Amino acid sequence: MNNRIPVLEIFGPTIQGEGMVIGRKTMFVRTAGCDYSCTWCDSAFTWDGSTKEEIRQMETEEVLAELKQIGGEYFDHVTISGGNPALFTSVNELIDLLHHHHIEVALETQGSRWQDWFLKVDDLTISPKPPSSGMETDWSVLHNIINRLKENNISLKVVIFSRGDLAYAEKVHQRFPGIPFYLQVGNDDIIEKNPDQLALYLLEKYHWLIDQVVASKTLNQVHVLPQLHALVWGNKRGV
């Protein structure tokens, strides 16, 4: 059995910039590959072939060794991100190994396919993609995933770029009432090199998103958040 994981980067410690554990001190393991190709993907380098030669097929023990080497005694939480880490059954072993070492695990996936190890993730974010992504949600798959995770510590997250995305978010929230729901400002300027300019631009968009949510009766039990890492580091990778 192949227990290797295609890893693109391992970095940290830093903070989780978004979603249900926003601000949490964490290390990152980024897997390569995605079954989606969102128009605005901020990690397109994980699937567009541009970083192909950086991908390493790693054993779970190697991943842990590198985490320890980089992070030393300065972490107790690991975020597995992508791409879509849900492509790999082998993530199961990585989660077990991390738990064995008393390390908590957070993970985000778009909800396009199920893995049994979802049940073991400490902080699981399911982030279905809104219309502006160009992707289509398979509602039956999503319903199945959420149903099986109802008793777990999960959240739903939708990134918002447009009014159409907001309508989609309302629909998701209505389909899954009671599941903690996060709205996130989309970063549609992944070219801007000046972090100050980008921060002010994203704060303006965040302000707009708050106004929209305040004015919606459907969106009451929600959290509205920016991406803190984009506010602090701009479009820089690996921080």
Added chain:
Amino acid sequence: MNNRIPVLEIFGPTIQGEGMVIGRKTMFVRTAGCDYSCTWCDSAFTWDGSTKEEIRQMETEEVLAELKQIGGEYFDHVTISGGNPALFTSVNELIDLLHHHHIEVALETQGSRWQDWFLKVDDLTISPKPPSSGMETDWSVLHNIINRLKENNISLKVVIFSRGDLAYAEKVHQRFPGIPFYLQVGNDDIIEKNPDQLALYLLEKYHWLIDQVVASKTLNQVHVLPQLHALVWGNKRGV
């Protein structure tokens, strides 16, 4: 029995800008009065006499009526803030009334005194004040409070202005391991009128705080957060 609460302002819906429910859509009820007088208090108007004539002694039913009048059907969460709302036993009835109307309640207090109604708060933040505040922590009172709340949904939060505050935060975290722990950037420029300038300044300080936490072995199981409302609205009141 006096069931009135001294209320300084009721506003919203907006988002909670800090702490364990950061980003949550909420209404605010701000009580008047504090047993502390922190040097950098950003709501000194609640206790320094400057807004004395705005304080209303309100019945809990009046508070709910005003929340409904302002917030309509656009909220299901209320944050009770201060000053120090823990000065008033009458907050008990307000919490019961809000729960009766299926409204969740968040509350923050510095941990200087106990109230039995702490046990009913859905999201309770205890925020002991670090040395830069000029206040002294009564550790026995704080330990007693945390012990009685262990099974509840609480968090500890420390605002950081200086290295001395960071050392204090490490001490708090070590005294109460396992209690979700939040570090927050202090806003030491409550005069700045230009929100863009303030936002960039606070992001710089946030970056500094992240760096400090990343470099601390003691501060692993922590969340590091800015104040989102200060980033979006600057030093404006009532948003």
